[in-house]
Amino acid sequence: MNAPSNADSAHELLIRDLSADLTPVRRLRPPSVRTFSWLVIVAATAVILAMIADLSALGHRLAAAPDVWLAVTGSALTAILAAFAAFQLSLPDARRAWALLPVPATLLWIVASGFGCLRVWFVPGTHAADLSEARDCLIFIIGLSVPLSALLVIMLRRGCPLQPGLTAATAGLAAAAAAATLLNFFHPFDAAATDLAVHVLAVSLVIAGNSALSGRLLSTNFYAAT
Amino acid sequence: MTTIPVDFPLKDGIFRFDPAYWHGRRSPSGSITDTEIAKRAMTKAVPDVAIAGADHRRSALMAAAQAGDSAAYQMLLRDCIPVIKGVARRRRVDADRIDDVVQDVLLTIHRARHTYDPSRSFTAWLCVIAERRSIDLLRRTRRVDMREVHAPLAFESHADDEAADPSRGLAQADATSTVARALATLPARQREAVQLFVLEERSLADTSALTRRTRGSLKVNLHRALKALRSKMEFRE
Numbered sequence: 334m335n336a337p338s339n340a341d342s343a344h345e346l347l348i349r350d351l352s353a354d355l356t357p358v359r360r361l362r363p364p365s366v367r368t369f370s371w372l373v374i375v376a377a378t379a380v381i382l383a384m385i386a387d388l389s390a391l392g393h394r395l396a397a398a399p400d401v402w403l404a405v406t407g408s409a410l411t412a413i414l415a416a417f418a419a420f421q422l423s424l425p426d427a428r429r430a431w432a433l434l435p436v437p438a439t440l441l442w443i444v445a446s447g448f449g450c451l452r453v454w455f456v457p458g459t460h461a462a463d464l465s466e467a468r469d470c471l472i473f474i475i476g477l478s479v480p481l482s483a484l485l486v487i488m489l490r491r492g493c494p495l496q497p498g499l500t501a502a503t504a505g506l507a508a509a510a511a512a513a514t515l516l517n518f519f520h521p522f523d524a525a526a527t528d529l530a531v532h533v534l535a536v537s538l539v540i541a542g543n544s545a546l547s548g549r550l551l552s553t554n555f556y557a558a559t
Numbered sequence: 560m561t562t563i564p565v566d567f568p569l570k571d572g573i574f575r576f577d578p579a580y581w582h583g584r585r586s587p588s589g590s591i592t593d594t595e596i597a598k599r600a601m602t603k604a605v606p607d608v609a610i611a612g613a614d615h616r617r618s619a620l621m622a623a624a625q626a627g628d629s630a631a632y633q634m635l636l637r638d639c640i641p642v643i644k645g646v647a648r649r650r651r652v653d654a655d656r657i658d659d660v661v662q663d664v665l666l667t668i669h670r671a672r673h674t675y676d677p678s679r680s681f682t683a684w685l686c687v688i689a690e691r692r693s694i695d696l697l698r699r700t701r702r703v704d705m706r707e708v709h710a711p712l713a714f715e716s717h718a719d720d721e722a723a724d725p726s727r728g729l730a731q732a733d734a735t736s737t738v739a740r741a742l743a744t745l746p747a748r749q750r751e752a753v754q755l756f757v758l759e760e761r762s763l764a765d766t767s768a769l770t771r772r773t774r775g776s777l778k779v780n781l782h783r784a785l786k787a788l789r790s791k792m793e794f795r796e
Contacts, residue, residue, distance in 0.1 A: 343658070343773055344661055344773075346773040347662060347666075347775050347776070349633070350775065351632070358672055427687075492671075495688065
């Protein structure tokens, strides 16, 4: 019988170290349940915002422009699917393909918002956002995305993502889409090209910020410590 | 190559088998090598009875480990090593780095053990983690190789222009004694990690062999030592 090599004895020592202080662990809840928990917080935020928003203006806007429904549905679905994908990606055995889950909803969101731009060009009397209103949109989306992203990242840290950058970026998309959906409470104008560009810029900034900052928070690379 | 008996009794003598789990297949018999299990799990072939048995045994061990059974956990981690090596070899990790992947995966299993759902295949879960950690190591190695060259002669013969400055020598001596004083206050294991890694510039493998400590434990000690030193030095400033 061969004597154990240095590597074998190192593995054996590590196994003993890891099992020496083994404590019972609480199993992670399924991604669907964790997504639902996050969405409950988003829904609570929506209720608070609805109390201070002009709901009649929102009602008029939705009745006058059916494509707005599509855009809102697209952004809400993007938030739900991206959050679910992020929770899936927070599992160590997750496949990268989960990151593609929110893509169809994101396309619906973008295309429906594009229809809004066309209406501004072809239908007289529509109120398009001016630059200061577009700037307010940018501030709203980024301002609301920060706490929603932070909450999501804290919840994702309970998992063990082995693709932290991708997980953080997907979480950023979820938070930005949720913020853009909630923006509709305070968005009494049609999506002109500048407005759409500002929304895209805000969502991109949130995703990039999440990848750069939260990616490190979610990292489980043991070599990073030394 | 390690061969594991498939009908492996658990510590409490209970071998739970969920027929619905592997599409109604029956309790296994016979034996199969770990490399074969990893290979079939990676290629997503329909698992045969023997694979299902080995996998089910690992799932049961992991479930016991999640409940705090350290004997089951040790058994499971030892059982994982050949599977991890099989995956790393298939990913074309260099032979001398395969043990790094094993250590990394064992640490990852420990960190991620609460994320495992016992109703799913443990071997598939393990193989994906091993695959991901192998890719991480290959990327890390490639980055280091692109940045650094191995030229010991050039390193030794490089002239240090600042060495001629006498004031620098005094400042350096002062800094050295400050560091030495801070180092002396650290616990023995942490001091040893700094001594071997930083001052003697030994590799992780060398230090592990020399001290008979695990790589994970050495990294933790070094990390804690550097953190403690940093806070001590900041306090002095």
